[in-house]
Amino acid sequence: MKQRILAEAERLFWKYGVRSVTMEDIAKQLGISKKTIYQHFNDKEEILYQVIQDKTVRNLSEMDCMAIEGLNPVEEMLYVLNMMQKHADQVSPNLMVDVKRYYPQAFALFRQYKEGQIMRSILENIQKGITQGLYRPDINPTILARLRVEQIELAFNPELFSTDQFTMQQIQYELIHHFVRGMLTEKGFTIYNQYVNQYNHEVH
Amino acid sequence: MKQRILAEAERLFWKYGVRSVTMEDIAKQLGISKKTIYQHFNDKEEILYQVIQDKTVRNLSEMDCMAIEGLNPVEEMLYVLNMMQKHADQVSPNLMVDVKRYYPQAFALFRQYKEGQIMRSILENIQKGITQGLYRPDINPTILARLRVEQIELAFNPELFSTDQFTMQQIQYELIHHFVRGMLTEKGFTIYNQYVNQYNHEVH
Numbered sequence: 001m002k003q004r005i006l007a008e009a010e011r012l013f014w015k016y017g018v019r020s021v022t023m024e025d026i027a028k029q030l031g032i033s034k035k036t037i038y039q040h041f042n043d044k045e046e047i048l049y050q051v052i053q054d055k056t057v058r059n060l061s062e063m064d065c066m067a068i069e070g071l072n073p074v075e076e077m078l079y080v081l082n083m084m085q086k087h088a089d090q091v092s093p094n095l096m097v098d099v100k101r102y103y104p105q106a107f108a109l110f111r112q113y114k115e116g117q118i119m120r121s122i123l124e125n126i127q128k129g130i131t132q133g134l135y136r137p138d139i140n141p142t143i144l145a146r147l148r149v150e151q152i153e154l155a156f157n158p159e160l161f162s163t164d165q166f167t168m169q170q171i172q173y174e175l176i177h178h179f180v181r182g183m184l185t186e187k188g189f190t191i192y193n194q195y196v197n198q199y200n201h202e203v204h
Numbered sequence: 205m206k207q208r209i210l211a212e213a214e215r216l217f218w219k220y221g222v223r224s225v226t227m228e229d230i231a232k233q234l235g236i237s238k239k240t241i242y243q244h245f246n247d248k249e250e251i252l253y254q255v256i257q258d259k260t261v262r263n264l265s266e267m268d269c270m271a272i273e274g275l276n277p278v279e280e281m282l283y284v285l286n287m288m289q290k291h292a293d294q295v296s297p298n299l300m301v302d303v304k305r306y307y308p309q310a311f312a313l314f315r316q317y318k319e320g321q322i323m324r325s326i327l328e329n330i331q332k333g334i335t336q337g338l339y340r341p342d343i344n345p346t347i348l349a350r351l352r353v354e355q356i357e358l359a360f361n362p363e364l365f366s367t368d369q370f371t372m373q374q375i376q377y378e379l380i381h382h383f384v385r386g387m388l389t390e391k392g393f394t395i396y397n398q399y400v401n402q403y404n405h406e407v408h
Contacts (some may be wrong), residue, residue, distance in 0.1 A: 112387040143378040146364055147355070154354055161350060182386030 002040045004030060010051045015092025018048055048099070048106045056113045073129035074180060074191050081176040085169050093163040096156035114149055118190060123150050126183070144183065151175050189196035206244045208234060214255045217293070222252055223306060237365035252303070252310045260317045277333035278384060278395050285380040289373050290345025297367040318353055324354050338392035348387065355379050 008029050012021045016058050025035045041047045068152060071079055100198055122145040129135035154160055155171045212233050216225045231238045245251045275283055277332060303311050326349040333339030358364055359375045388396055 011280075015255070058337075106231075137381070140374065140378050143370065143375055144382060145367065147358070147379065147382070150354075150358055150364065151351070154351070160354065161347065166344075166347065170344065171347055174344045175351060178343070178348060178386035181385075181386075181388075182382035 001032075001038065005037055005040060005132060006047065006051055006054060009047045010055070013048065013051065014091050016093060017092045018044070018098040019094070043108060045103050048103055049109060052106055052109050052113070056109075056117065059117070072134065072191065073125050074134055074188060075195055076125055076179045077176060078195055081172060084172050084176075091156075091168055093156070093158040096153065097158065101132070114152070119145055120148050120151070129188070131185065133185060134191060135183040136185055139183055144179075148179055150180065151178070205236075205240065209241055209244060210251065210255055210258060213251045214259070218295050218299060221296045222248070222302040224274055226382060247312060251308050253313060255315070256310055256313050260313075260321065261359070263321070263332075267294065276336060276338065276395065277329045278388070278392060279399055280329055280336055281380060282399055283382045285376060288376050288380075293373055297360070297362040297372070300357065301362065316331065318356070322356070323349055325351050333387065333392070338395060339387040342390050343387055348383075352383055355383065 005026065009021070009026050012025060021044075023034050023037055027037055037047075047085070052110075066152070087122065099110065103203075125133060125140055126139070126141040126145055130137055130141070155168065155175060161171050180192065213225070213230050216229060216233065225248075226243055227238050230251075231241055241251075241328050245254070303314065327345055330339060330343070330345040330349055334341055334343070334345070347393065359372065359379060384396065387392075
């Protein structure tokens, strides 16, 4: 039951943000009573906290898979984009704003994840890219990894990117492609162009 | 006298941030009494507000000069970098943090400037770059202009970019070059490389 509550809460949070989803809503969607939810969780913030924690663990194992599959750094970046694209249309623009403003503990957990795992995996990507000659040797990996980490949060901020004007997919696509291109060497561009052409064939 | 106070306050704010600079400090540096300052300004925030307003006007006329000089969009971006580099070593990392946290009116003025003039001039740069075939035709000018505007604030945030680790110059250099490269076409790269080589000759 705990897992079902978490799964449903995640779906609703992603779709509507956190503030507008009540314990009542979650219970109703699952056809259970609010009392049942309170047997497992003290309040909505506890559910949110658990949802973020679980998601973090899942993302980490996805990243491990990526390393196992032996993608090169350029493919890796575009693979992350594909993953984000798949989920982005389900994400409410309210989600990040709600968490940041009203759920400090959950936001601290997200930040911790961002500072730790995400930062580390981007840094690794950049360093691997330089070693393989796909990214310029003269870039500063720490500064650019930080830039990329911050872009993730920027993209979720509806005050910066109006959701009337752009879909989350458009924003992510634009930012990641621009980010990767800014690092590429000539050799990197060859691989990048191959990947982009191949992907466009698959889509159209 | 008013202009001298503003000039000295600007110098001190840039160097030490706003919070740690007192009316006393400004008066002492000018060899005048605090009373003289209070004849012109009600408080420190009023001075700060005026400093930001004046700086905005000055920056605007610099940007107009740039357009008159007929630089192409790539040169224009790197020219802005040079201007920033010249001033960056004088900027305290506390400045933006202080203004954001403790001087809401002054920060609102800065934001207004950022949203208006800076946003507009970056958008124009990107559109001109596309028209001249230097930037990719498939980029989204609005999304990338927004990214660049936000980078200006990111670079000033010592929580993101540790000032022990990097100088403001390094951060600005890294971010602008990465930003421009991410937009370039092959034709754009030719011009960019010429400019970079030329600049390196001048420096070394």
